[in-house]
Amino acid sequence: MGLEDLEHNFLTGRLEDLVKWARTYSMWPATFGLACCAIEMMSVGAADFDLARFGMEVFRASPRQADLMIVAGRVSQKMAPVLRQVYDQMMEPKWVLSMGVCASTGGMFNNYAIVQGVDQIVPVDVYAPGCPPTPETLMHAILTLHEKVRTADITERRQGGRPGQAEIRGGHIRSNEQGADTEDARTASEEETSGWTPERPDAVHLGTPRRNPVIARSVGEPL
Amino acid sequence: MEPTPEEGTAAGTDAVDAATGTPPPRPDRSGEVRADSDLAPPLSGETYFAPGPDGEPAGLVAETSEGSQELTRRGTTGAGELRREVGAVLRLPEGVVVDPSNIDVEQSDDNTMIINMGPQHPSTHGVLRLMFELDGETVLRTKPVIGYLHTGMEKTAEELTYVQGSTNVTRMDYLSPLHNELVLSLAVEALLGVEMPPRSDWIRMLLTELNRVSSHLMWMATNGMDLGSTSMMIYGFREREMILAFFEKTTGLRMNHNFIRPGGTAADLPDGWEDDVTVICDTVLPRTDEYDELLTGQPVFRQRTESIGTISAEEALALSLTGPILRSTGVPWDLRRSMPYLRYDEVDFDVIVGTYGDNFDRYSVRLNEIRESIRIIRQIVEKMPAGDYRVQDKKVTPPPRARIDESMEALIHHFKVFTEGFKVPEGEVYVAIESPRGELGCYLVADGSSKAYRMHIRGPSFVNLQGLPLMMRGGLVADAVAVCSSVDPVMGEVDR
Amino acid sequence: MTTAVQPTPAPAGGSDSGGASSRAPGRPVQEVVHPTRAQYLAEVGRFRSNGFEMCADLCAVDYLTHPDRRLPDGVPHERFEVVVNLLSLSAARRVRLRVQVPESDPVVPSLFDLYPGVEAMEREAFDLFGIVFDGHPDLTRILMPEDWEGHPLRKDYGVGRVPVQFKGAPGPR
Numbered sequence: 001m002g003l004e005d006l007e008h009n010f011l012t013g014r015l016e017d018l019v020k021w022a023r024t025y026s027m028w029p030a031t032f033g034l035a036c037c038a039i040e041m042m043s044v045g046a047a048d049f050d051l052a053r054f055g056m057e058v059f060r061a062s063p064r065q066a067d068l069m070i071v072a073g074r075v076s077q078k079m080a081p082v083l084r085q086v087y088d089q090m091m092e093p094k095w096v097l098s099m100g101v102c103a104s105t106g107g108m109f110n111n112y113a114i115v116q117g118v119d120q121i122v123p124v125d126v127y128a129p130g131c132p133p134t135p136e137t138l139m140h141a142i143l144t145l146h147e148k149v150r151t152a153d154i155t156e157r158r159q160g161g162r163p164g165q166a167e168i169r170g171g172h173i174r175s176n177e178q179g180a181d182t183e184d185a186r187t188a189s190e191e192e193t194s195g196w197t198p199e200r201p202d203a204v205h206l207g208t209p210r211r212n213p214v215i216a217r218s219v220g221e222p223l
Numbered sequence: 224m225e226p227t228p229e230e231g232t233a234a235g236t237d238a239v240d241a242a243t244g245t246p247p248p249r250p251d252r253s254g255e256v257r258a259d260s261d262l263a264p265p266l267s268g269e270t271y272f273a274p275g276p277d278g279e280p281a282g283l284v285a286e287t288s289e290g291s292q293e294l295t296r297r298g299t300t301g302a303g304e305l306r307r308e309v310g311a312v313l314r315l316p317e318g319v320v321v322d323p324s325n326i327d328v329e330q331s332d333d334n335t336m337i338i339n340m341g342p343q344h345p346s347t348h349g350v351l352r353l354m355f356e357l358d359g360e361t362v363l364r365t366k367p368v369i370g371y372l373h374t375g376m377e378k379t380a381e382e383l384t385y386v387q388g389s390t391n392v393t394r395m396d397y398l399s400p401l402h403n404e405l406v407l408s409l410a411v412e413a414l415l416g417v418e419m420p421p422r423s424d425w426i427r428m429l430l431t432e433l434n435r436v437s438s439h440l441m442w443m444a445t446n447g448m449d450l451g452s453t454s455m456m457i458y459g460f461r462e463r464e465m466i467l468a469f470f471e472k473t474t475g476l477r478m479n480h481n482f483i484r485p486g487g488t489a490a491d492l493p494d495g496w497e498d499d500v501t502v503i504c505d506t507v508l509p510r511t512d513e514y515d516e517l518l519t520g521q522p523v524f525r526q527r528t529e530s531i532g533t534i535s536a537e538e539a540l541a542l543s544l545t546g547p548i549l550r551s552t553g554v555p556w557d558l559r560r561s562m563p564y565l566r567y568d569e570v571d572f573d574v575i576v577g578t579y580g581d582n583f584d585r586y587s588v589r590l591n592e593i594r595e596s597i598r599i600i601r602q603i604v605e606k607m608p609a610g611d612y613r614v615q616d617k618k619v620t621p622p623p624r625a626r627i628d629e630s631m632e633a634l635i636h637h638f639k640v641f642t643e644g645f646k647v648p649e650g651e652v653y654v655a656i657e658s659p660r661g662e663l664g665c666y667l668v669a670d671g672s673s674k675a676y677r678m679h680i681r682g683p684s685f686v687n688l689q690g691l692p693l694m695m696r697g698g699l700v701a702d703a704v705a706v707c708s709s710v711d712p713v714m715g716e717v718d719r
Numbered sequence: 720m721t722t723a724v725q726p727t728p729a730p731a732g733g734s735d736s737g738g739a740s741s742r743a744p745g746r747p748v749q750e751v752v753h754p755t756r757a758q759y760l761a762e763v764g765r766f767r768s769n770g771f772e773m774c775a776d777l778c779a780v781d782y783l784t785h786p787d788r789r790l791p792d793g794v795p796h797e798r799f800e801v802v803v804n805l806l807s808l809s810a811a812r813r814v815r816l817r818v819q820v821p822e823s824d825p826v827v828p829s830l831f832d833l834y835p836g837v838e839a840m841e842r843e844a845f846d847l848f849g850i851v852f853d854g855h856p857d858l859t860r861i862l863m864p865e866d867w868e869g870h871p872l873r874k875d876y877g878v879g880r881v882p883v884q885f886k887g888a889p890g891p892r
Contacts, residue, residue, distance in 0.1 A: 031345050035372055035715055036397035036478055038349070039441070043467075046460035061345040076718070078864045079342065079350060079371040086343050108390065112871055112879030113375035113863075132478055370862040375879075377847075378872055540772045540808075543836025554808065561811045649789065653749060653804050653815060655775065664776055666802060670785045681776040681804075689839050718862055 023067070023093065024146045026055045030066030032086065034073025037100040040132040041072045049135035054142065063089040068145070069122070070138075074102035075115045087122045095149070097141055098124045101131050334358055340703075342371045348445065348707060349714030353691075360699045365692040369685075372718040380678040384644025385411050388675065390481045392665075395680060396716040397478060399438040401430050402658040403716070404483035407678070409564060410654040410667040411485035414647050415619060422610040423487040424565045429500070429603045430473070430483065431565075431656075432596045436507060437466040438659040439589045439596075442711050443514060446586065449708040450527050458514060462507050469499050485645075486620040487613020497604050504597045504604075511593050519587070528582035532694040532706035535580060542693070543686045546661025547592070548710060551577035551584035558657035570602045582709040589711075592659075619645050644673035660684050660711055682716035751815045753794045759818050760828045766805050766814060767833050774834035775813065776804040779820075779844040783874040798822035799850055803830070803837075820850055829854035847872035 033041050045051045045059065060066040063086045075083055087096070098118050101107035104127040106116035118124060125148065128141035341352040350371035356364040379391050392407045393400040405427055412419060444459025467477040472493055474482035482489045518524045534544075536552040549556055557574040559567040575591040577584030613620045621640045622633040639645075647669040655664035661683030668677040687710050694710070695703045754762040780800045782788055790796060797819035805814050820827055829852035830837045841852040842861040849870040852858055860867060869876055 032343060034350055036394055039397060039478065043460060043464070046464075047457050048460065048464045059345070063343075074372065074374055076371055076373045077867075078373065082342055082371070106881070109374050109376075109379060110878075110880045111375040111379055112877070113373050113378075116881045134477060370860075370864070373862040375871065378878055382878055541835050543773050543775065543834065545773075545775075556808050561808070651802075653776065653813070655813075662775060662806075664804070666776060666778055666804070668780055670788070676785055677780045679776070679778040679780075681778075685839060685843075686836060689836055 020150050020152075024149050027067045027095070027146070027149075028058050028060050028065065029056055029068045029070050030063050030086065030090065031059045031061050032069050032071050032083070034071070034075065034079065035102070037072035037103070037132040040135055040138065041070060041099065044135040044138050049139065051139070051142075054146070056142070063087075064091060066090055067093065068095050068097060070097045070099050071103040071118045071122075071124075072099040072132075074100075074107060074109060075118050075121070076113050077115065080115050080121055083118065084121050095125045095145055096122050097126045097128060097145055099128045099138060099141070100133055101129055104129060107131060335363060342368075348712055349717075351688075351707070351712060351714055351717070353703070353707070355695075355700065355703065357700065360701075362695045362698055362700060362703055365695050365703070367688050367691050369688065369714070369717050372714045374715075374719060376719045377678055377680070380675050382674065384673045385485050385647060385675065386640060386644050388678070389484050390479075392678075392680065393479045393481055394715060395682065395719055396658060396660065396663070396684070396713045398441055398713050399431075399434045399659050400479050401427075401434045401483055402656060402663055403680070404481065405431055406654060406656050406658075406663050406665040406680070407667075408483050408485045409656065410652055410665040410678075411647060412614075413652045413654055414650050414667060414669050415485070416648075417486070417614045417616055417619060419487065419614055420611040421566070421608045423612050423614070425603055425607050426488050426492060426612055427483055428565045428567070428570075429492075429600060429607070430470075430488075432599050432603070433466050433469065433500075433503070435659045436593055436596045436600075437463045439593045440466075440507075442589055442659070443518075443586075446705075446708045446711075447518065449704055450524060452518065452524070455514065455517065458510070458517075462510055465503055465506060469496075469503060472496075472499065484613075486616070487611070491612045500600060500604055504601055508594065508597050511590065511597075515590060519590075525583065527702075527705055528586060528709070530579065531582045531698060531702045532585075532709060533579060533581045534690055534694050538693060539580065539690065542689045544661070544690045546657070546659070546683050546687065547585050547588045548580075548661070548687055548690060550575060551588045552580035553578055558655060558662060562655070564654075564656055569606070570599050572596075572599050582705055585709045585711075589659075646671060646673050647675075655681070658683060660713065660716075661687060663716075680716065680719060682719060684710075684712040684714070685717045685719075688712055688717060749813045749815055751817060753791055753817050753819075756818055756820065756827060759816070760830070760833075762816060763803065763805070763830055763833055766816075769807075770809050771805040771807045771812075771814065773806045773808065774803060774830065774837050774840075775806040776802075777830070777837045777840040777844065778802050779848040779850050779872075781848060781872065781874045795819055799825055799848060801827050801844065801850060825850045826853055828852070831855055846870070849873065 033039075043049060045057055051057050056068075063069070067090070069087060069090060071083065087094075096118075098104045102109060102114065103118045104124075106114050108131070110116065115121065126141050126145045128138055130137045133141070335356050335358050337354060337356050339352065339354055342350040344351075352368040352371065354366040354368060355362050374394075376391055376395060380388055383391055388407055388411070389404040392403045395403050408427075440459045440463050444456045444463075447453075447455025447459065470480060471477050473496065474480035474489070534548070534552060536549075536554050539549050539552045539554070545556070553576055555574050555576045558564070559572075560574050572595045575588045575595060577588050617636055619640075621637045622630075626633040627637055649669055649671040651666070651668040653664060653666045655662050657663070662681065663683055664681030666677075666679040666681065667675060670676040691707060691710060694706045698706065752762065778801075780802060781798065782796070782800060783798055786796055786798075788796070799820040799822065801818045801820055803816040803818075805816070807813070818827060825848075827850060829841055831841070831852075831854060838855070838857070839861060841855050842858060844850050845852060845855075845858050846860040846862050847870055859865065863871065
């Protein structure tokens, strides 16, 4: 019996907010620094771009104790099973932040050795672009993730479909029972979307300020 | 001062002593014979002194299951024999999978176990996997397993033009990206046969020396953290941010700059760079003294680094180790001094040399290299000439952006250089520079087209990792972490 | 010794094709030697006893798409080449050996007994090119996963590009 079994009413609403607040402000990252992005991740944890103000300076080496996996760097073919294994060892609730273009899409290395996007292996919540992303970009990505956690449904599972994308209806993110890890879920979604660009990327919806109408309109989102 | 092997060692010892205090006197172990039976579980256990045949001096003999075996000093053993018989390297398939239902719970005969450290581990400096054969906590044999960051950069280099080449290469050793770019640029320029303008050489020297400082500071940060000093981690990043801010001002990026390109640099130094660099030098130097105070005299640090991970000069040469590791064993080999490139023969600096080849010597070599680099940078600030920052060969260098509006020819050249790339005449060359980790080499084969036919980068960390099994042998697992950290591997250039 | 700035190679003399940086005075041009496979080990041993203490680099090149490269007379053109770079610290000199390796029989003696430091380099050449080093203690894949098939850096092995939107057709190979 967990939170998922509670009925959603006005009494448990405050409890949910408390839980979401706690999850946001003590989200511990797992060390998954692979390449150059790892150095920028360390810079974010260091003094100049202090990550401790968000309660995240403890990078837990053990995935059992971590909530957030920041995949920082390029994932090679040999590393892919290791990545999946570490992800599986993390306890729910867990989130994945794909840092850098190599982790998001394979980056500049479109070849035999690099997995073209870490979302082929684990479901990703936020993508942070950059090569490497400057510490400010990474912090923005982390704050976007915090925003997502705080405003999302407590029982959110990633929608059975493209990993990392939750369907948005009426401003409230709905959840889908099916996890994103199942094979049929992934293939089912590929027929819906164009296959290359997500319909409504979460980061654009949640993280980008709505001042720039060009961006919002280009992804088909009403202002 | 040209350091010969004798002078260099003495000077180096002085440099080490003067800067970091006198190390405690070492027990004289010159007469001792270290036998493998001391470390590994003895096969039969009996060792004794026996006179050799023909009245030779007595030697140490061990009774093994195959008869008596004479044990020689490690220094007299041949390198190949050493690697095979001492057996520091664990030669086991990487993909050894244990069937959980089939584990033999009873004790095995030799009381050793094989454990795995990494690739996801906070202390392995990236995705390095170490397989240890342990007897209790003593490390017997090690196998470093790499390839977890293999990016296919050498294959990618065959698809990219030479102008784009530095974007690829810069991501190899991501702690000192300008060195990677420099070695590729030097190789391409050697094949092109162009004469570089002096200012471009000096700008490159300035940037690579700053990069050496930031790389060593990063090493001190991570090494301190591996040994338990979390404050050192934060301090190291503090100075590094200053240098990265200067890089961002000059090159546009904090890391992976793509600034040093064949033909020169991408742009000139910004106005006021002398002040920025002087501020950096003036800040880093006293803070380096602070870190010296923080770590060098500290008894816990000393105990954790002295006589840990020792390697001798002969072993280091046999294993092709270069950089601070080789210099810490007493060999004064620094490519900037012995085979100078750029303008290193016009600046004055010392080659820092250690004595014992242990962790502490590597730490003090790197610490003092920071000081020497600051010294070089100050000289560069004084001596920087005016002039072109890239070679004025129309076929190689793109024209200045302003000219594109005026001249059709300039526009065409710009277009050609950036889309098709410039062609490099057929040939092959090997160029090596001194990166913070050792000898960084580039073997480039050109076939006359605008793309490299074969680019091979000799990564110093790739070769330096071969020293790990030997350094870790006989030590404890905790020391293994310290040794791995002091070798300073960067997995980007190990795996390429 | 001043170095000449020559973009064209000098095959007969066996010096560095393409001059080294013309600016650095006293930077010696590297000598290039072309031993046959049979002479290879003996040549390296000779260099080693003449003061070349360290093997700086060992790599392989696949000349499948560039078979008519310039080589000295008498050196057969084979598909693979193993290039060894030796370094003499005492004399501050380098020498480069290029050994031709045929595709039908890609076996070369290992330098492990002379220079234990080539262990990892030979494993890499085996992994990426498929050249077998005879006498190597542990010739297994080092960069690719152990069960990988194929040798990625060969010229007939594709880059493995994934088609990307806006980049049109897949890559050249």
